[in-house]
Amino acid sequence: MSKILVIAEHDGQKLNQATARCVSCARQVPGAEITIAVLAADPAAVASQAAALAGVAKVITVAAPHNAHPLAAVLAPQIVELARDYTHVFGASTAFGKDLMPRVAALLGVPQISDAMSVEGAYKFKRPTYAGNALVTLEAPADRKLVATVRTASFEAAGGGGSAAISAVTVSAAVPSHTRFVSVSAASSDRPDLASAPKVVSGGRALASKENFELIFKLAEVMGAAVGASRAAVDAGYAPNELQVGQTGKIIAPELYVAIGISGAIQHLTGIKDAKTIVAINKDGEAPIFEVADLGLVGDLFQIVPELQKSLAK
Amino acid sequence: MRKILVGVKRVVDYNVRVRVKPDGSGVITDGVKMSVNPFDEIALEEALRIRERGEASEVVAVSIGPDDAQQQLRTALAMGADRAILVKTDQVIEPLTAAQALLAIVRKENADLVIVGKQAIDDDAAQTAPMLAALWDRPQATFCSKVEIKGGTATIVREVDAGLETIEIDLPAVISADLRLNEPRYVKLPDIMKAKKKPLDVIELSSLGISAEPGLKPVLTEPPKPRSKGIMVKDVAELVDALKKKGLV
Ligand SMILES: Cc1cc2nc3c(=O)[nH]c(=O)nc-3n(C[C@H](O)[C@H](O)[C@H](O)COP(=O)(O)OP(=O)(O)OC[C@H]3O[C@@H](n4cnc5c(N)ncnc54)[C@H](O)[C@@H]3O)c2cc1C
Numbered sequence: 241m242s243k244i245l246v247i248a249e250h251d252g253q254k255l256n257q258a259t260a261r262c263v264s265c266a267r268q269v270p271g272a273e274i275t276i277a278v279l280a281a282d283p284a285a286v287a288s289q290a291a292a293l294a295g296v297a298k299v300i301t302v303a304a305p306h307n308a309h310p311l312a313a314v315l316a317p318q319i320v321e322l323a324r325d326y327t328h329v330f331g332a333s334t335a336f337g338k339d340l341m342p343r344v345a346a347l348l349g350v351p352q353i354s355d356a357m358s359v360e361g362a363y364k365f366k367r368p369t370y371a372g373n374a375l376v377t378l379e380a381p382a383d384r385k386l387v388a389t390v391r392t393a394s395f396e397a398a399g400g401g402g403s404a405a406i407s408a409v410t411v412s413a414a415v416p417s418h419t420r421f422v423s424v425s426a427a428s429s430d431r432p433d434l435a436s437a438p439k440v441v442s443g444g445r446a447l448a449s450k451e452n453f454e455l456i457f458k459l460a461e462v463m464g465a466a467v468g469a470s471r472a473a474v475d476a477g478y479a480p481n482e483l484q485v486g487q488t489g490k491i492i493a494p495e496l497y498v499a500i501g502i503s504g505a506i507q508h509l510t511g512i513k514d515a516k517t518i519v520a521i522n523k524d525g526e527a528p529i530f531e532v533a534d535l536g537l538v539g540d541l542f543q544i545v546p547e548l549q550k551s552l553a554k
Numbered sequence: 555m556r557k558i559l560v561g562v563k564r565v566v567d568y569n570v571r572v573r574v575k576p577d578g579s580g581v582i583t584d585g586v587k588m589s590v591n592p593f594d595e596i597a598l599e600e601a602l603r604i605r606e607r608g609e610a611s612e613v614v615a616v617s618i619g620p621d622d623a624q625q626q627l628r629t630a631l632a633m634g635a636d637r638a639i640l641v642k643t644d645q646v647i648e649p650l651t652a653a654q655a656l657l658a659i660v661r662k663e664n665a666d667l668v669i670v671g672k673q674a675i676d677d678d679a680a681q682t683a684p685m686l687a688a689l690w691d692r693p694q695a696t697f698c699s700k701v702e703i704k705g706g707t708a709t710i711v712r713e714v715d716a717g718l719e720t721i722e723i724d725l726p727a728v729i730s731a732d733l734r735l736n737e738p739r740y741v742k743l744p745d746i747m748k749a750k751k752k753p754l755d756v757i758e759l760s761s762l763g764i765s766a767e768p769g770l771k772p773v774l775t776e777p778p779k780p781r782s783k784g785i786m787v788k789d790v791a792e793l794v795d796a797l798k799k800k801g802l803v
Contacts, residue, residue: 311721312684313693335714339696342649342681346688351650351769354679364773369677370572374581377773418724419693425717435715463803475734481699482717487678488733496802506571513778517800519793534784537793547790552803
């Protein structure tokens with residue numbers, strides 16, 4: 241049997257959808273019995289959301305003031321203690337999971353499988369390397385704990401309807417005070433979340449200014465879409481960092497992705513290759529983005545985007 | 555005064571379109587351009603700036619890899635690192651092994667700060683920094699876009715999914731560099747000449763008592779499935795029509 245501990249990602253109140261995607265991956269592991277661990281200052285709300293996920297057998301909670309903010313150095317020793325009774329420990333391959341899980345793996349003295357994209361066996365997973373240009377199937381030894389992060393774009397979120405038992409546990413692991421949370425910029429909640437939105441409109445360097453980038457926001461608004469950006473657009477300050485899509489930004493799998501004034505560098509493409517439909521708008525008919533686009537339109541975005549917005553607003 | 559260690563990995567250059575070997579045993583690296591992992595260049599740049607501000611006295615570049623990784627270490631020396639150390643191994647090593655090797659060097663050198671890239675663009679694992687911090691039992695600050703050192707602590711801005719997070723850490727610590735931490739300097743010809751005279755020590759990984767044996771067995775390497783070719787539309791009306799047919803707008 242595979243006893244899988246999934247580490248919940250949350251903001252203190254809401255369980256992140258990445259955890260539900262992680263659960264879907266865990267459910268595909270042969271003989272999976274899934275427990276979600278919620279470490280928080282007050283885990284009650286998040287724990288009940290976790291307990292409702294389909295396929296979850298148990299939710300355990302660790303309530304402590306030092307768990308109020310997600311600091312890897314504080315969480316990792318507690319998770320190592322919780323992991324004693326499990327064969328697998330999973331976290332989402334988000335900024336949270338990427339920061340935390342390797343620390344857990346190293347404390348357990350085991351290697352980690354990063355960005356698991358498909359389950360090939362209880363100890364065998366496929367993962368992308370080289371910005372998604374080479375997929376590697378890795379096999380971990382079955383006699384050691386397996387720590388993995390899950391590539392969320394590869395798995396649908398687990399549904400609801402579950403009713404797992406919730407139990408509070410205490411851990412005795414000493415937590416360090418050498419790492420202290422100061423603040424986090426509040427995510428703007430009035431727009432759909434880039435990581436989970438079914439539609440995404442992204443802008444690139446071609447937007448040429450922060451003011452012009454408003455065109456992307458306006459189009460996204462009439463489409464009910466989240467906004468994304470290329471690295472070039474973020475570097476230039478047209479869009480904030482959390483909107484970057486790609487190898488080193490967010491990896492997403494929306495139903496619809498609209499790339500506007502983005503050339504289609506491999507580092508960008510790796511972030512969108514699981515999108516169901518890709519639309520590219522670019523004035524250069526030779527741009528590599530057209531090689532992956534399902535629908536391509538060659539032309540000047542400064543004409544096309546307002547026209548598109550008007551036509552969709554009708 | 556403070557000593558900073560910087561990790562420098564030799565990787566396939568980011569402009570190369572990587573191809574998988576037909577037998578599924580890995581990717582083709584023969585005759586392919588190799589470079590310093592771009593994130594490690596950013597890590598090194600940050601270390602150099604810290605030294606130039608007088609907050610550190612020495613920057614040591616460390617690579618774990620084959621003999622040829624000396625080329626990347628020479629690049630690091632040309633950028634401004636004071637010394638370099640190659641921990642030599644011909645095997646492809648896992649991040650956990652890299653972390654163990656870096657820890658051995660940290661202890662040997664008595665380093666106060668380690669800066670590495672947030673990920674290497676070959677295996678894209680993003681593990682080395684947290685693993686090293688765990689083994690060293692010190693703070694980690696991953697995905698950094700700003701580093702400010704004051705005495706024995708550092709205030710760090712990190713790029714996280716929600717936006718920007720600020721944390722405070724006590725030194726010694728491990729930092730991993732994100733894209734927007736800085737823009738690495740260009741290397742000038744005289745610097746390359748100077749770099750040839752800077753010390754570069756080579757030690758065997760095995761001499762540190764560390765095994766290069768991977769814990770994970772690569773079973774198969776394969777190319778991704780290509781996306782099917784799409785169609786071009788001629789104007790906005792056609793685009794909207796096509797999207798409507800797919801039920802997307
Ligand atoms: C280590 C590393 C990591 C990276 N990670 C990422 C990542 O995570 N995400 C990412 O996106 N990039 C990443 N990059 C950068 C990547 O290589 C590209 O540089 C970047 O994606 C380019 O952004 P862009 O397409 O917006 O700009 P450009 O490549 O400059 O493309 C602009 C496009 O706009 C078109 N255009 C110009 N004007 C108009 C107009 N008026 N109307 C219509 N089209 C127009 C042009 O034809 C061109 O195709 C990374 C690079 C490195 C080295």
